[in-house]
Amino acid sequence: MFSGFSLFPTQASTLAPEIDNLYLGVILITAFFAIVVVVCVTYFAIKYRDHTGDKIGAPITGSVPLELGWSLIPFVIAIGIFVWASIVFFHIVRAPDQTLEIYSTGKRWMWRFQHIDGQREINELHVPVGRAVRVVFTSEDVLHDLFIPAFRVKADAVPGRYSAIWFEPTRVGEYHLFCAEYCGTRHSGMIGTVYVMEAADYQAWASGGGATAGGTLVQRGEGLFTQLACVTCHLPDGTGRGPSLAGVYGSQVTLESGETVTADESYLRESILMSQAKTVKGYEHIMPTFQGLINEDGVAALIEYIKSLQAGGNRVASAQ
Amino acid sequence: METIVYEEPTTYLNHQHSVASWLLTYDHKRIGILYLIVVTFAFFLGGIFATLIRLELATPAGDLFSADVYNRMFTMHGVTMVFFVLVPAVPAVLGNFVMPLMIGAKDVAFPKLNLLSWYVFTIGFIFTVASMILGGVDTGWTFYTPYSSQGSESNVLLTGIGVFITGFSSILTGVNFMVTIHRMRAPGMTWFRLPLFIWALYSTALVMVLGTPVIAITLLMLVLERGLHLGIFDPRLGGDPVLFQHLFWFYSHPAVYIMILPPMGVISEVIACFSRKNVFGYSFVAFSSLAIAVFGFLVWAHHLFVAGISPYSALIFSFLSFAVAIPSAVKTFNWTATLYEGAIWWKTPMMFAFGFLGLFLIGGLTGLFLASLGLDVHLTDTYFVVAHFHYIMVGGAIMGYFAGLHYWWPKITGRMYNDTLGKLAALLIFVGFNLTFGPQFILGYLGMPRRYHVYPPEFQVLNVLSSAGASILAVGYVLPALYFLYSLKFGAEAGANPWKATGLEWTTQSPPLPENFRTTPVVTEGAYAYSKREMRVA
Ligand SMILES: [Cu+2]
Ligand SMILES: [Cu+2]
Numbered sequence: 070m071f072s073g074f075s076l077f078p079t080q081a082s083t084l085a086p087e088i089d090n091l092y093l094g095v096i097l098i099t100a101f102f103a104i105v106v107v108v109c110v111t112y113f114a115i116k117y118r119d120h121t122g123d124k125i126g127a128p129i130t131g132s133v134p135l136e137l138g139w140s141l142i143p144f145v146i147a148i149g150i151f152v153w154a155s156i157v158f159f160h161i162v163r164a165p166d167q168t169l170e171i172y173s174t175g176k177r178w179m180w181r182f183q184h185i186d187g188q189r190e191i192n193e194l195h196v197p198v199g200r201a202v203r204v205v206f207t208s209e210d211v212l213h214d215l216f217i218p219a220f221r222v223k224a225d226a227v228p229g230r231y232s233a234i235w236f237e238p239t240r241v242g243e244y245h246l247f248c249a250e251y252c253g254t255r256h257s258g259m260i261g262t263v264y265v266m267e268a269a270d271y272q273a274w275a276s277g278g279g280a281t282a283g284g285t286l287v288q289r290g291e292g293l294f295t296q297l298a299c300v301t302c303h304l305p306d307g308t309g310r311g312p313s314l315a316g317v318y319g320s321q322v323t324l325e326s327g328e329t330v331t332a333d334e335s336y337l338r339e340s341i342l343m344s345q346a347k348t349v350k351g352y353e354h355i356m357p358t359f360q361g362l363i364n365e366d367g368v369a370a371l372i373e374y375i376k377s378l379q380a381g382g383n384r385v386a387s388a389q
Numbered sequence: 390m391e392t393i394v395y396e397e398p399t400t401y402l403n404h405q406h407s408v409a410s411w412l413l414t415y416d417h418k419r420i421g422i423l424y425l426i427v428v429t430f431a432f433f434l435g436g437i438f439a440t441l442i443r444l445e446l447a448t449p450a451g452d453l454f455s456a457d458v459y460n461r462m463f464t465m466h467g468v469t470m471v472f473f474v475l476v477p478a479v480p481a482v483l484g485n486f487v488m489p490l491m492i493g494a495k496d497v498a499f500p501k502l503n504l505l506s507w508y509v510f511t512i513g514f515i516f517t518v519a520s521m522i523l524g525g526v527d528t529g530w531t532f533y534t535p536y537s538s539q540g541s542e543s544n545v546l547l548t549g550i551g552v553f554i555t556g557f558s559s560i561l562t563g564v565n566f567m568v569t570i571h572r573m574r575a576p577g578m579t580w581f582r583l584p585l586f587i588w589a590l591y592s593t594a595l596v597m598v599l600g601t602p603v604i605a606i607t608l609l610m611l612v613l614e615r616g617l618h619l620g621i622f623d624p625r626l627g628g629d630p631v632l633f634q635h636l637f638w639f640y641s642h643p644a645v646y647i648m649i650l651p652p653m654g655v656i657s658e659v660i661a662c663f664s665r666k667n668v669f670g671y672s673f674v675a676f677s678s679l680a681i682a683v684f685g686f687l688v689w690a691h692h693l694f695v696a697g698i699s700p701y702s703a704l705i706f707s708f709l710s711f712a713v714a715i716p717s718a719v720k721t722f723n724w725t726a727t728l729y730e731g732a733i734w735w736k737t738p739m740m741f742a743f744g745f746l747g748l749f750l751i752g753g754l755t756g757l758f759l760a761s762l763g764l765d766v767h768l769t770d771t772y773f774v775v776a777h778f779h780y781i782m783v784g785g786a787i788m789g790y791f792a793g794l795h796y797w798w799p800k801i802t803g804r805m806y807n808d809t810l811g812k813l814a815a816l817l818i819f820v821g822f823n824l825t826f827g828p829q830f831i832l833g834y835l836g837m838p839r840r841y842h843v844y845p846p847e848f849q850v851l852n853v854l855s856s857a858g859a860s861i862l863a864v865g866y867v868l869p870a871l872y873f874l875y876s877l878k879f880g881a882e883a884g885a886n887p888w889k890a891t892g893l894e895w896t897t898q899s900p901p902l903p904e905n906f907r908t909t910p911v912v913t914e915g916a917y918a919y920s921k922r923e924m925r926v927a
Contacts, residue, residue, distance in 0.1 A: 074847055074850050075835070076831055078835045102750075102754060103751065106725055113733070114733055122888075124665060126664050126730060126731035126733075127920075129726075136670050139719060143715060147715065153763070157764075210535070210540060211539070212630065216770070218767070221766070227624075228535060229625070230697065249770040251460075251536070252536060253460070253536060253540050254457050256456075
């Protein structure tokens with residue numbers, strides 16, 4: 070029962086120390102206030118105790134300077150915590166530019182992961198140490214939440230849209246992976262293990278064992294792109310009925326409504342599954358909806374393929 | 390020889406005896422008692438679920454119940470405790486009983502509406518209990534879509550309807566209280582002579598009236614979505630599952646204040662009485678209640694920081710959540726300052742008030758952790774949150790409710806309970822509570838997610854501590870039931886004012902007359918004028 074018992078979770082990502090420092094900082098600040106109040110209450114309760122119930126307290130009604138003091142000082146301190154915590158938050162939600170992308174889908178009650186190299190795994194996630202990893206994920210049914218305590222990151226998996234977490238593992242080892250959003254019967258069984266490996270071990274794992282039989286994610290995406298006849302409209306030189314998809318990833322797309330949006334994974338996903346939602350300026354809305362025709366794994370492959378198409382129509386090696 | 394017949398004084402309890410005289414009463418005091426009965430029943434029901442949950446969690450494996458049973462249990466624990474205990478406990482039980490007495494009124498503004506509120510509440514509760522008997526519901530008390538609208542195979546409809554109905558009793562009570570406080574105050578009872586409990590009830594009524602319709606609509610949408618597949622929350626039909634969370638928390642965050650503001654009001658009363666002093670900074674305490682009620686409506690999205698809202702809106706909601714903590718801090722400092730140079734009488738209600746201060750302090754301060762964006766990502770949906778809101782809801786609200794119950798019990802029943810046992814109960818609850826929920830903060834930071842039926846073995850030590858604490862807590866909660874019941878028959882006569890307190894409710898006999906006061910009282914001084922008066926010894 071005591072094996073593995075600890076009071077503090079392992080720090081296994083670059084974010085973890087930052088969050089732990091914030092945690093300790095807030096503990097110190099709040100403990101200070103807690104101690105002041107507890108000491109005062111205890112001291113007054115004992116010092117001014119009256120056993121008879123017949124005495125009367127001093128006729129004190131209040132003090133405006135004191136009220137202002139104990140409103141403003143905590144307020145200023147609260148703003149301090151707010152700023153510190155918000156800075157940390159933006160480190161958590163803003164992934165660095167170069168990340169290793171992994172796609173994942175939550176489904177009652179398991180997590181599926183797809184690596185760029187084509188490896189797929191369930192309830193296990195292999196990642197290299199010292200490399201920023203970004204997990205892009207969604208849900209196929211209800212809400213889930215991908216939570217890795219050792220990395221101090223989590224985000225809800227919401228059906229119909231992509232969420233992402235990023236982390237840079239700092240320590241080789243095995244860590245828990247939990248579903249943190251209640252999802253029904255076996256919610257507490259929707260757990261897994263993150264294996265942080267040396268970079269070389271990860272390379273060997275990712276390319277080994279016949280796992281890449283279906284090809285890399287990009288190759289699979291390319292296959293689907295032809296199979297689903299995307300190629301007939303999306304010609305690389307832009308002369309087709311649809312816009313060229315080369316270089317679209319990460320670019321600013323102007324929509325029919327005049328709005329501009331950044332073409333991130335969520336946008337690409339929506340363009341494929343719910344093309345009616347947004348229409349690119351200058352094009353007619355003729356693209357069919359692929360909802361129900363491709364599964365989440367297929368969508369991920371298509372997106373990786375589109376991402377690999379760089380401006381000018383040249384293919385580049387995927388995000389590696 | 391002549392036999393002397395001692396005539397028992399007429400009270401609201403003995404002037405009519407039939408069951409109908411209770412079930413058809415318009416008397417706010419009797420309605421308060423009716424609420425007390427239902428709320429107490431709900432509290433024990435919710436408590437049984439809690440006990441079973443803690444029993445299951447004593448070991449990492451799911452050895453006592455199946456996953457489905459466990460999931461139903463924590464859901465029904467939450468639903469019962471939130472909607473049928475925490476929301477009604479202080480306003481509907483204590484507020485109903487003492488509010489008109491405290492402002493010198495004969496009754497609330499709309500006595501019939503008041504009775505209707507109780508019926509609506511009870512019918513809602515019957516629906517909910519029926520849904521439990523028919524197999525229960527397993528969505529969590531938060532009813533998140535799309536699990537509740539498509540995934541769950543449990544009685545979501547029936548429970549949803551039950552909670553929906555109950556909401557109307559909140560709205561009616563809120564309206565009734567607001568009008569009563571505006572229109573029914575005794576001559577001389579100006580706004581700034583009102584006891585702070587009345588200010589708290591007024592602020593609460595505001596939230597009840599403005600917030601409850603939103604949860605009602607939300608639950609209605611859920612019921613329609615589940616029944617008719619309208620596609621409001623279903624992404625495949627163009628709906629948005631996260632919309633539900635916005636709507637749900639738009640009510641349910643302010644609902645936290647429905648649960649905590651009235652107990653805060655109770656604490657002001659109790660601390661003033663047992664320190665024999667004015668509440669320090671009366672108007673700051675009064676207005677902080679209003680500030681909390683208003684700002685409480687602007688922070689709902691702090692429950693959605695990892696649900697995919699934009700990081701910039703997260704910034705705003707985080708900031709506002711810090712801001713809303715300030716009025717609570719102000720109250721805490723004022724209560725502490727009230728003790729300074731008081732004449733502190735250590736009676737049971739005061740012990741509960743001390744307990745409240747300690748637990749609410751921890752609950753409030755740990756709220757700052759969750760308002761901190763960078764920490765919330767790690768902490769949300771873990772046991773840290775479970776611990777935090779139990780410190781507020783149980784440590785704060787229930788402790789305050791018990792303080793109030795012990796404070797006004799002599800007024801309600803005319804009898805004294807055993808003070809030593811009362812203090813023992815307060816101590817057991819305080820110790821048991823900290824042992825139950827303290828370890829859960831650590832569990833949460835370690836990463837144990839909430840609503841887990843089975844968990845990794847390294848979390849067992851802390852879970853065992855928590856379960857052990859829960860058993861102490863259970864004893865602490867059962868004890869008052871025993872000595873309260875005992876006091877009904879064997880307790881010493883309380884007299885009109887056993888605590889030698891100020892306040893109009895203490896000027897009338899205990900238990901009060903059916904019409905509260907023989908003549909309408911006239912108020913000439915502020916609420917806690919201890920220093921101005923000769924001690925009237927009852
Ligand atoms: Cu889950
Ligand atoms: Cu909230």
